[in-house]
Amino acid sequence: VSEELTRHGMKSLKENLFSTLLAEDVKIDTPNRLSSDIERRIGRMKVLIVLDDVKDTDQLEMLFGTLDWFRSDSRIIVTTRDKQVLIANEADDIFEVGVLDSGEALELFNLNAFKQSHLEMDYFDISKRVVNYAKGIPLVLKVLAHLLCGKDKHILLVSSMG
Numbered sequence: 681v682s683e684e685l686t687r688h689g690m691k692s693l694k695e696n697l698f699s700t701l702l703a704e705d706v707k708i709d710t711p712n713r714l715s716s717d718i719e720r721r722i723g724r725m726k727v728l729i730v731l732d733d734v735k736d737t738d739q740l741e742m743l744f745g746t747l748d749w750f751r752s753d754s755r756i757i758v759t760t761r762d763k764q765v766l767i768a769n770e771a772d773d774i775f776e777v778g779v780l781d782s783g784e785a786l787e788l789f790n791l792n793a794f795k796q797s798h799l800e801m802d803y804f805d806i807s808k809r810v811v812n813y814a815k816g817i818p819l820v821l822k823v824l825a826h827l828l829c830g831k832d833k834h835i836l837l838v839s840s841m842g
Contacts, residue, residue: 690742697743701727719749727754734760737768779816786811788818792825 699706766774789811790796814820
């Protein structure tokens, strides 16, 4: 969310979201409202929306106005590092994701990068560096592992020396 906002602004993000949901080009004239036609159509849809990296308590209100637009069985999942964003927006449920200890992090990284839980000594240095960089955050470990998965062993060894 934050990256999209920085590049294009809330109006653009809102238009992209509702255009995607309705599978047509949506233009929004009033920042905090939707046309009655769009509200009616959205209200009939069961949606799952995932918003990543929400930083400001006002972003959700600016984007959605009111959650009354959506069916009661719709779900909006918000990730944030600031718990106040969720509290201020009266989130139904808040789940805190913990970080992995270094052993668990190393195992997760190795399973995703090298398809093995026990590490070959050749990969130990780069694996430790990645795990330290990721600070035990599972998603970061998985993303970095997938970036390295299948890479030539020589390239990985050279990059770990740099």
